[in-house]
Amino acid sequence: DVKVTQSSRYLVKRTGEKVFLECVQDMDHENMFWYRQDPGLGLRLIYFSYDVKMKEKGDIPEGYSVSREKKERFSLILESASTNQTSMYLCASSRQGTVSNYGYTFGSGTRLTVV
Amino acid sequence: RKEVEQDPGPFNVPEGATVAFNCTYSNSASQSFFWYRQDCRKEPKLLMSVYSSGNEDGRFTAQLNRASQYISLLIRDSKLSDSATYLCVVNSGTGRRALTFGSGTRLQVQP
Numbered sequence: 471d472v473k474v475t476q477s478s479r480y481l482v483k484r485t486g487e488k489v490f491l492e493c494v495q496d497m498d499h500e501n502m503f504w505y506r507q508d509p510g511l512g513l514r515l516i517y518f519s520y521d522v523k524m525k526e527k528g529d530i531p532e533g534y535s536v537s538r539e540k541k542e543r544f545s546l547i548l549e550s551a552s553t554n555q556t557s558m559y560l561c562a563s564s565r566q567g568t569v570s571n572y573g574y575t576f577g578s579g580t581r582l583t584v585v
Numbered sequence: 586r587k588e589v590e591q592d593p594g595p596f597n598v599p600e601g602a603t604v605a606f607n608c609t610y611s612n613s614a615s616q617s618f619f620w621y622r623q624d625c626r627k628e629p630k631l632l633m634s635v636y637s638s639g640n641e642d643g644r645f646t647a648q649l650n651r652a653s654q655y656i657s658l659l660i661r662d663s664k665l666s667d668s669a670t671y672l673c674v675v676n677s678g679t680g681r682r683a684l685t686f687g688s689g690t691r692l693q694v695q696p
Contacts, residue, residue, distance in 0.1 A: 503683055505686075510593070510688060511688060512672070512686050512687055512688035512689060513629070513672070513686035515683050515685070518683050528683060560628055560629075573619045573621070573631045573634070573674065573684065574631070574684065575631075576628035576629055576630070577628060578627070578628050579627075579628050
């Protein structure tokens with residue numbers, strides 16, 4: 471089975487801190503995604519990447535950046551954390567060309583609280 | 586208007602009941618459709634893809650109506666373990682390789 475691993479299950483950070491959320495997948499998938507999930511708003515796409523060093527903005531990229539230096543790793547960076555970035559962050563991956571057929575595999579999520 | 590809309594529920598049903606959820610999508614160019622299941626404080630997991638001709642997986646049946654732009658999920662003989670949030674998911678088909686998620690419909694199956 472594909473495994474998508476997010477480095478932290480829970481994080482508490484202070485306003486203004488730079489925050490790194492790490493995601494690693496072990497099945498050589500080309501596509502990787504970062505979403506945040508908030509009550510009543512569902513999952514919203516922040517950024518995605520379909521190849522090493524490639525990235526595309528999703529629907530809510532403001533306040534975030536990403537890094538994909540290796541195929542298996544996709545990092546989400548909060549440059550200066552704010553309280554409105556308190557959320558559940560979900561990483562997902564899929565093989566290129568298979569999103570349409572098989573959807574994603576998600577990591578178990580990182581619940582980030584910014585105080 | 587949201588790209589994917591669902592009734593948030595909750596749907597409270599007794600064990601053994603049949604329950605149906607609908608979902609509407611706004612982009613007529615959408616090509617791929619899925620239902621995901623999400624348990625409380627867990628990640629979403631793929632329940633089933635939705636095919637144009639409709640498809641069934643055990644107690645679960647998914648239907649697609651392209652003309653009306655809606656997707657449905659029918660659960661027969663509900664079990665307590667079916668209690669979860671069901672997410673309707675669409676690939677917009679515009680070349681973007683990312684899925685768009687509905688906010689989910691919560692199902693609570695009661696003994």
